[in-house]
Amino acid sequence: MYLLYSLRLAIQSVWREKWINLLSVLTIAAGLFMITLTFFSVYNMDLATKKLPAKFSMMLYLNEGLSEQDTGNIIAILKKNNAVERVRFISKDKALQELKGVLKNADYVLEGINENPLPASIEVKLKQESVSLPSVKKLAADIKKINGIEEVEYGEQFLNSIHSIKAGAQTLSLLLVVVMSTGIIFVCYSTVKIMFYRRKEEIETFKLLGATRGFIRAPFVIEGGLLGAGGGLVSLLGAIAFYYILFYKLAITMPILKIIVFPSEIFVALPFVGLMLGISGAIIALGRIRFS
Amino acid sequence: MIHFSNVSKVYDHQTALRNITFSVEKGEMAFITGPSGAGKSTLLRIIYLSEKPDEGSVTIADWELSKLKESSIPFLRRNIGVVFQDFRLLDNRNVFDNVAMTLRIRGIMEDEVKERVMDILKTVNLRHKADSFPKTLSGGEQQRVVIARAIVGEPTILLADEPTGNLDSDTAAGITRMFKDINAKGTTVLVATHNRELFRNTGRKVIRLDNGNMVGEEIG
Ligand SMILES: Nc1ncnc2c1ncn2[C@@H]1O[C@H](COP(=O)(O)OP(=O)(O)OP(=O)(O)O)[C@@H](O)[C@H]1O
Ligand SMILES: [Mg+2]
Numbered sequence: 047m048y049l050l051y052s053l054r055l056a057i058q059s060v061w062r063e064k065w066i067n068l069l070s071v072l073t074i075a076a077g078l079f080m081i082t083l084t085f086f087s088v089y090n091m092d093l094a095t096k097k098l099p100a101k102f103s104m105m106l107y108l109n110e111g112l113s114e115q116d117t118g119n120i121i122a123i124l125k126k127n128n129a130v131e132r133v134r135f136i137s138k139d140k141a142l143q144e145l146k147g148v149l150k151n152a153d154y155v156l157e158g159i160n161e162n163p164l165p166a167s168i169e170v171k172l173k174q175e176s177v178s179l180p181s182v183k184k185l186a187a188d189i190k191k192i193n194g195i196e197e198v199e200y201g202e203q204f205l206n207s208i209h210s211i212k213a214g215a216q217t218l219s220l221l222l223v224v225v226m227s228t229g230i231i232f233v234c235y236s237t238v239k240i241m242f243y244r245r246k247e248e249i250e251t252f253k254l255l256g257a258t259r260g261f262i263r264a265p266f267v268i269e270g271g272l273l274g275a276g277g278g279l280v281s282l283l284g285a286i287a288f289y290y291i292l293f294y295k296l297a298i299t300m301p302i303l304k305i306i307v308f309p310s311e312i313f314v315a316l317p318f319v320g321l322m323l324g325i326s327g328a329i330i331a332l333g334r335i336r337f338s
Numbered sequence: 339m340i341h342f343s344n345v346s347k348v349y350d351h352q353t354a355l356r357n358i359t360f361s362v363e364k365g366e367m368a369f370i371t372g373p374s375g376a377g378k379s380t381l382l383r384i385i386y387l388s389e390k391p392d393e394g395s396v397t398i399a400d401w402e403l404s405k406l407k408e409s410s411i412p413f414l415r416r417n418i419g420v421v422f423q424d425f426r427l428l429d430n431r432n433v434f435d436n437v438a439m440t441l442r443i444r445g446i447m448e449d450e451v452k453e454r455v456m457d458i459l460k461t462v463n464l465r466h467k468a469d470s471f472p473k474t475l476s477g478g479e480q481q482r483v484v485i486a487r488a489i490v491g492e493p494t495i496l497l498a499d500e501p502t503g504n505l506d507s508d509t510a511a512g513i514t515r516m517f518k519d520i521n522a523k524g525t526t527v528l529v530a531t532h533n534r535e536l537f538r539n540t541g542r543k544v545i546r547l548d549n550g551n552m553v554g555e556e557i558g
Binding site for chain 2: 252
């Protein structure tokens with residue numbers, strides 16, 4: 047096989063055009079680093095919003111004058127639901143007590159009210175995995191159909207906005223990743239294209255001596271791969287530096303940063319992603335090789 | 339081995355070949371001659387598939403060229419050694435690497451490449467120049483590097499375009515002798531030259547071109 051020789055040609059070429067190649071590697075590294083930061087942000091946002099609904103609950107306000115039997119039935123029905131984690135019954139009296147607790151010294155506002163105006167309610171805590179916007183909506187609708195429930199209250203707006211912020215951020219980051227990847231492919235494409243044109247004469251001679259397409263392409267594809275992988279490696283160093291600064295320097299003064307998580311699998315992937323982008327750029331740059 | 343049948347080639351405003359028909363058999367050594375611009379190089383270029391004829395058909399070693407798949411072209415070319423009129427040496431590689439290219443392209447292992455290249459450089463008396471770069475060689479030396487590159491792959495056909503271009507007659511005679519030796523080992527040889535000395539009294543086939551027309555086929 048000629049691949050060993052192709053590798054030699056590629057390495058020679060990388061060395062001979064070291065400044066162009068260095069520039070490409072740094073550009074690719076910058077792009078990959080930005081992709082890393084994007085992933086990092088999305089990943090943390092995802093984690094953060096996953097933790098939020100853990101505190102999420104629904105309030106069911108009951109009709110006036112339900113018997114204990116009816117209330118018991120409703121609680122039993124709720125407990126049977128898969129999405130429900132915990133159910134807590136708050137009687138009228140308990141509600142008033144809690145309100146008083148909240149008002150503390152300001153409880154004069156309740157003076158003169160003889161009858162307890164607060165309805166009895168049930169607080170339903172949902173299981174974490176079922177707190178997606180559509181499933182909560184459906185659950186609320188289902189619960190509302192149960193006899194004896196006056197009203198269901200849950201943070202619809204809050205959930206809605208979290209949901210749309212998340213979706214927006216994801217779309218934006220996807221867009222950013224696509225743009226960055228295209229940019230990286232383009233950098234590899236142009237670099238390989240330049241190398242190819244510089245060696246056009248030589249390639250013509252190779253063809254006349256009986257070189258196959260594979261033989262002609264291989265050094266350039268390898269070179270593109272090396273550039274990409276090199277960029278990946280540099281961005282990896284950048285990511286490690288970023289990680290280090292974030293957790294060991296900044297986190298000392300800003301402990302809140304400790305809750306941020308850095309998925310280290312992404313480190314390992316960087317050179318590989320670079321390699322793939324580099325190879326793609328090179329293949330596009332070479333296009334179709336003709337012999338006549 | 340080489341068959342041209344009514345082959346014509348027209349460049350933009352110039353007819354380079356008109357209605358050419360001839361054959362060179364397996365193991366034969368033949369010459370193409372004619373004045374500058376007669377179409378000699380064009381004819382050779384058609385054989386090594388660097389140009390396509392506009393009309394007529396060309397058969398090389400049972401391959402009808404117009405029916406050849408493009409991806410097969412490299413493999414046909416590996417059977418054809420070419421001494422290019424303009425040499426086509428790679429200036430950024432030394433003599434060894436220039437000659438070795440023929441073999442490396444075929445994926446031959448480095449040990450064998452080294453052995454075969456050194457052997458062939460000995461044949462053309464350039465062993466001592468293996469590490470030199472083409473630009474530092476004399477015209478005759480460069481010519482021999484090109485010949486070495488053409489024959490190191492042991493082709494079935496050897497095409498030589500003006501192989502004695504600017505050489506003195508002694509050096510030219512040496513190169514002609516080399517072609518004879520290669521031919522004696524079974525390689526079909528076709529030499530394009532305007533130098534009559536190369537084929538005079540050889541008893542070989544000489545195809546005469548003038549201004550794209552075939553004006554005669556004779557025995558030198
Ligand atoms: N690529 C080309 N484009 C246009 N015209 C060409 C091209 N190559 C050759 N020609 C023309 O075709 C004719 C034949 O050229 P060719 O090179 O075959 O001649 P030749 O016999 O090899 O001449 P010489 O002895 O000078 O090498 C010439 O008139 C030349 O100008
Ligand atoms: Mg010529």
